[in-house]
Amino acid sequence: MGNTWHYRDNVVPDLTTSLVGYDVEATDGKIGSVDEESNEAGASYLVVDTGFWIFGKKVVLPASTITRIDPQEQKVYLARTKQEIKDAPEFDENTYRDSAYQRQVGDYYGRYPLL
Structure with a gap:
């Protein structure tokens, strides 16, 4: 799945503390809160509930x-x-853990340079 699913070198998550419930900030403001997290090696991600x-x-x-x-x-x-x-690929409760969906999400975010 490439580096898209790895934390950046300067971001070291505390694996003993859950991020569920944390607020999530885009570069231009709050987008929601963490609903779920995965810290699986090579497949780390957050599921964010965008609320309203x-x-x-x-x-x-x-x-x-x-x-x-x-x-x-x-x-x-x-x-x-x-x-x-x-604009990211549509979230589907039934398929978001599937490799095909994760490849689609990885390809989408992989188009953008790391900021």
Whole structure:
């Protein structure tokens, strides 16, 4: 799945602390909160509930999109804009763990340079 699903070298998640419930900030504002996380080697991601921003929608964000985790503020910061996240492949509760969907998401986010 490539580096898209790995945390950046400067982002070291505390694997003893869950990110579920943390607020998620795009480069241009809050997009929602962490609903689920996976720290599987080579397949790390967050599922973010966007709440009212994109009504009733969730998005999968590969670990490489995360630029910083602030445990004091309970926030996750991303290197993507709201629009880039909104335009990502549609979340499907039944298929988001499938390799085909993850490849689609990885290809989408892989188009953008690491900021």
